[in-house]
Amino acid sequence: MEILIRNGIVYDPLNKINGEVLDIGVKNGRIVDPSKLSKDALVIDASNKVVMPGAIDVHSHIAGPKVSVGRLIMPQDHYMTNIPGDRVVVRAQTGKAVPNVFKIGYAYAQMGYTLVVEPATPALETRHTHEELNAIPMLDKLALLLVDSNWLVLDYIYNEDIERLSAYFAWLLYATKAYGLKLVDPGSDYAWIYGEESLDLDDPMPKYGITPRDIIYSLGLSANKLNLPHKIHVHCNRLGYPGNYITTINTMKLGGKIGGEHALHVTHTQFTGYAGDSWYNLRSGSEEIIKEFNRNRRVTIDIGQVILNYTAVTMTADAPFENILYHLTKWKWSFGDVEAETASGIVPYRYRRKNYVNTIQWVIGLELMLLARDVWRIFMTTDHPNAGPFTSYPKIIAWLMSRKARDDEMSKVNRRGLSRSVLPSIDREYTLYEIAIVTRASPAKLLGLDSERGHLGIGARADIAIYNLNPYTESFDRDYEKILKAFRYASYVIKDGEIVVRDGRIIKTVYGSTYYLKPEIPNDIAKDVYKDVREKFKKYYSINPENYFINKSEIRNPIEVSFYTDIR
Amino acid sequence: MYTCKYYLNMKIEYLNAPLDLRNVRPSNFINKDLSRIRDIIIWIGNKKARLGDIFDIDKENSCNDLNEIEINISGKATNKIYYLGFKMRGGAIIVHGDIGPFLGYKMNNGVIKVYGSARSWIGAKMKGGYIEVFGDSGDFIGSKLPGEKSGKGMKGGYIIIHGNAGANVGNGMSDGTIIIDGDSGNLTGVNMVGGSILVRGGSGRFTGARMLGGKIVINGSIDGILPSFYIDEIVDKVKFKKEVFKNRYFLFTGDVLVNGVGRLYISYKNNVELLKQYEPLIKEVTL
């Protein structure tokens, strides 16, 4: 299929195109020179419309065992939220806080998203994650592995054997068809087995005696050694405790020590950006974090923006924290333990506008985004469904682009919380170019996929979003409703060269691909490590490594990313 | 009072899928001529349709006041109607026949009368208004949704059932009044936080389980009292809204499992066998 997008106002930061009126040609799922198209190419008139590459979400829990439990724990979420599949091309949708797979795919597509990262899957249960990812339509996907409390990993770190650790990761990533390494409150799930609540960066772990700092540092070095396209993805220690911003800053400093570009990604920084020493005198630690962020060019962060007056379902592998949250909410709690690897907790939580703490949480996300000097290293997320649903992204874009949108929300929140923050004094408004950076260009760079994604240059994948906005004739800072509408329901979305959304409606259900890594390591080392793994499996696991291995055939449209490592 | 009347008569005799009438409420009829009312979107199972496809619609008089609108619904398959009167703000809906689930779901104000029987979830999560059912009704009257916290059920208004009711009457209600003229099933007033329930007939098992507050009056025979309810007092009369029942009642409080202070009045007359064992307990205390 050939498509010509005519006269669109193009925002393509990777190619430094800032609002120029251009034509874009699409042929065989790739972007081509418009002059190379035949005469019968389908023409989309994009005059007065914004054209951007397909957006990328770097952190959204869309699949896996804990997402399923999140659905089960919220039966009330499925009353009157169902949208029947009214035409043959659209499947039925349901759910709000934790939507079903179809709604996830469709709602992302309607907003112009084409790639989503599932950021936490236990290796042992990744087969389930892939089954669920396979069922999500419209999107390309990739999954990150939970490795911080894995006993094998801890053994290697304890023996200070980075070479073997890296080789084990090479085997593990390929065995589970995952794309990267995720650390959740490093070491805490392991420590919790021995009854310890939460570890700070320098607290020694029981039995091993190593600290979370050692884990992050070793895994960072290992990721560098493996040349992983996306290095380590870190959910910091002491998440959710007042005063934890210091831990976050120390973790970011560790990124500088590890070295290399994008050495360390700190995720949902809002949850780890609290200053003050109790819930009563909590304040935002965003200024201190941003000071370190602006100084330290090795780290990237995403915000995890809270959406107020909304019942979210928090789900994380940070099991000790979920236990504490359950005792705060006294409502529901589900706990899962994955043998020898990790644990998880699921607790529904309602964020309230009039609540002091929730207001501070809301403020931190926006402050981080608005104070950051380098927008190439900061990303917009809600840590769906932990802080809010991904369907609120248009709201966040409006808050970033319009001072008035922020003022309107600020007039409704807790006064005391607001008076203790710098947000009311920030005048910065994001431009469409900057929005294109934080949602498209820089996520593609972070994931190491910028050769074919996140831009509209010749040869890139034809994932394109067209929004009904004209920055040259309209102004949005007063009338931000336009932003909300345009970004929630895109005018056109093209996925792999096919039109899937027109005027905000799904017109075709397509299934995207799943990326996974195949690090090339020398054969003898691979064999050696596999021998080691077999032994450890006998000792620690209830299953054999053969059953652990996920075949390529179990993944719908797999894309193997094969690359050379520094293991010799 | 209701000067402006609409008549919705079902054209069809049989429906094999739920008929979702969440958009049928007086506030959606106001200031609309008949052709626009016929265009109101409804769902038959997973198929979208217009109101005019299923109903013949007539009207008597026009008015601009929400509280003067009365919608009359009749036909053979009215028991397939779901979500009628969803978030209703005023006016009246009269159903001549049976009605399906979620009648008056999240209703705020107004009147709904059913000259027939009703299925489950009547007045679930309602905040105000008046629902009267002349026949029997199903489970979960004035209830919360499964998975929600106690107190997220009915928050105000009246529900009157002239027949029998099923299980889970007033599940998680926090205010308002439910009156059952017949019998009620198991778990009457479960998870209740406030409000009051009167059952003129008998009640099933586990009445008041996990009850935190509120008042339940059972006039008929009851199938057992939970061990987590303590006998508090023997009284000679009970006041329920404007009615006074001059009988001997045993007052229990509970549910102590959740530190509740709900009041459960049980008529002595119809439960002599059951309540006899509690008599010495209360006498010991008073002596």
Ligand SMILES: [Zn+2]
């Ligand atoms: Zn997360």
